[in-house]
Amino acid sequence: MQHFHDVHPADFDRLTTAGLRERFLLKALFCPGEQRLNYWDVDRTVVGGVVPTDSAIMLDVPAKLAAGSFCERRELGIINLGGAGAVRVGETIHQLEPHDGLYLGRGAANPVFTSVSATKPAQFYLLSYPAHASLPTTVVRFTEMSGTSLGSAETANERTIYKYFAPGLVTTCQLVMGFTVIARGSVWNTMPPHTHLRRSEVYCYCRLAPGSVVMHFMGPPSATRHLVMRDGDAVISPSWSIHSGAGTGAYAFVWGMGGENQEFSDMDAVAMSDLA
Ligand SMILES: O=C[C@H](O)[C@@H](O)CC(=O)C(=O)O
Ligand SMILES: [Zn+2]
DSSP states (O other), X not given: OEEEOOOOXXXXXXXXXXXXXXXXXXXXXXXXXXXXXXXXXXXXXXXXXXXXOSSOEEOOOOGGGOOSSGGGSEEEEEEEOSSSEEEEETTEEEEEOTTOEEEEOTTOOOOEEEESOSSSOOOEEEEEEEOSXXXXXXXXXXXXXXXXXXXXXXXXXXXXXXXXXXXXXXXXXXXXXXXXXXXXXXXXXXXXXXXXXXXXXXXXXXXXXTTOOEEEXXXXXXXXXXXXXXXXXXXXXXXXXXXXXXXXXXXXXXXXXXXXXXXXTOXXXXXXXXXX
16 A cells, blocks of 8 residues: 655645655556555545456455454445446445445445456445444445536536535545546636645546546645646645646546535635636
């Protein structure tokens, strides 16, 4: 499990391109037959990808967690970004079609992941935070969701945002998680950008065509930088950082947050005139 430390915003501007990537970029989360977990000290976030092929994969309990099971003190949000698959939790098997989600509350048994087809495997994206209460395991079906439209074609930021785990939908301790699909012809996500001082965030870019990249913008509004992101890469976003991207082709991304509140609208909008 790769470990990411906290970065002070005053040190951000001194990082080289390689340094920036080393501190914030989680490369290629989805590797066939593997699970890849990352730990970020901020909000004690765990981010990962699990891609079972011929055989099942049981979620690791990294030594860093010092726990008997992954969810002993944690909640876990899962979204399937690949082909059909299933997650077994104790005696229960949850079939997850493409883009279905699964919430595991504190105390849930260690999940075991499988794919229906080894050649078109499921790609389970994982995001986890410490949890103060044990809440029920819940499946979210993509086909039953209604998205919210944001942006416009005129500003090249037309997109649909699907909330999976959020207050009023699925009760969680701190996890808020969803999926945003950029409309054909649009390129921007989360522009105009924002920060949210009470939460950190993680973006995982997906559905990029081969050769296509997303330029992800981060940093304090007054000193932004970019990272080149490819399909299946994720980026950690401290509370002081904007998080926004522009793609060279069609893409989507999973966003997820942890912190001291779950108020989606508790954001500080950044005025275009303040961006530098
Ligand atoms: O704090 C919220 C997150 O940044 C995302 O929900 C934003 C997003 O999906 C979008 O604008 O497309
Ligand atoms: Zn945000």
